[in-house]
Amino acid sequence: MKLIQKTNRSYLLILLIVFPIACVFFFFILKYFVEDETNEKLRADEFRIIERLKVDTSIVSIAPIIDVELSLKDVTEPIIQNIYLYDPVEKEEELFRELSSVVDVNGIHYSIKVRHSTIESKDFLSVIGLSFAFILILILSLLYVINRRVFNKLWGPFYKNLQLLQSFSITTNEDLILEESEVTEFKELNHCLVKLTNKLGNDYRLLKEFTENASHELQTPLTIILLNLDETLQKPLDQETYKKIYSCFVTAKRLSLLNEKLLLLTKLDNDQYGDVLEINMNESFQKQLEELAPLIEEKRIQLKVDNFGEFRTKMDPILTNILINNILSNAIRHNHKEGIIHISISSSNFTIVNSSKEKLPDQQLFDRFIKGRNSPDSVGLGLSIIKKICTIYNLKVLGTQNNENVTFSITASEKHQN
């Protein structure tokens, strides 16, 4: 959710909580003042009637607001209450506030009832509710408009910098140059980001150097071991020694292959990959298949290639070869005699289905050091290399298997997808 949406939603939430409370509060205050005012008027009316009775004993009643009659009851304190009465003017039941009392005027007891029509609570509520709803809508729309303006002004540089950061690549060796903002927090953020990216760039270069050095340091001694063992194999030796020397040779060779693969993975992990070119996957597959054709024939594997469309993408050509080679090698190596390989390529996806002689645990399909049981020579890094390369180029790779087949499906994800 975007920041502005989030802010607007919080405002809405707060207003929705505050407004009903305010409504209730307002209702009671208003009710209190209206009743208080009515009470005062009623007392004033009563007072005027009593004053009038002192000089003129004729009884005047105006229904339903003044009702005076002689009474035999004792004098009582005035009682104020709400009652419903029929109003001949409105021709319906109306709510009245009534003050009733029995008073003594010059020794005669009168029962006096004075009434004022008053507003019903539900009317109060609906009026308050309507007004508040109107105000609420007004405030919200104003907030929305103002927020947008302020937001664009204040957060504009932030969003620009965010874009810069997204396109920032540590491999390009370019420094991050951010847009300045007047807001202190953003200034500090920019400062931290620049510091961080500079540090990252530095670390990255050091790491790259280290990786290269590690490669050099290991490959040279391995070369010396291999060359010497190879030379020893040229000499006439007894069978047992010969076997032992060869075993050393093979092991050193494996070590060197493992080192190369690990270095490749390290390079990929560190985003140290090379140039990006437009690649046509259909052609790349075709080339690799030609290379591997004898092996496919040897295993008498049925190969089927469907080109439904041209899969074009931008990738490093070496990594593309490694990717395709790994996938195909995997499909051939883990296949059984007279198995199948089915490749289908469309404009945004390529899928390789192959029959398999063994089933790997699903979650281990991509793990680094898993070796197929029937291929002891395999170092077993192939699948993790596939996965890594796909991650770099935003390709979605999916490996599934059933009892007979293993399927690898690689799909180009939409560009600029968040």
Place this chain on the structure above:
Amino acid sequence: MKILLVEDENDLSAVVSDYFVQQDAIVIISGTKFEAEDALITNQFDIVFLDIGLPDGSGLELIPAIRGSQENAGILIVSAKNSLDDKVDGLDLGADDYITKPFHLAELNSRVKALMRRKQFKGKEIIQFQELSINISENQAYVHDQVVPLTKKEFSLLIYFIVNNNRVLTKEAISEHLWKDNLDFADNYNFIYTHIKNLRKKILIAGGKDYLSTVHGIGYKYTIE
């Protein structure tokens, strides 16, 4: 054949040097850029074997000097890094070929011989081995005058065997020769077996002798015996 070996690892240069000396080559070893510059002034070489990582700088920096003073030298860069940048830089500067550590001597030998052919015979050389002859420029192999129809891999394999005759060639070395960039296939030996079987068959059909003997469990040897 005169070779300049620019390599700072003594053990490595010793093996390489011994190997080429056995082939009657003259080998001069330089452990640093400085020594190499010295050797270049007083000698004319056929092949310069150039390690990139030297104690006093990058071997690539020597390429202009070699190109300047050596008329016919083939330059072979050796790097521990399988890095495209180095390869491209090196070839741009005027190197002729690029080999990555670890390499096999048979592979190095093949590259050196190919370089010699390219430099001295402009690729028009014919490799002869008993009744077999290979015309490099035409990409054709013959038994006597009969053409042997070989695939690209089989052709490359035959040259590799002939150039490295009398040497035990391990499956690993052969595999790497055929599939340099394919890390994962360096360990698949059925693959080589298929190619070798086909190559043998085709030469026999064309009336040639089978000079390839199996070194059990290890590899092959191409020899007259």
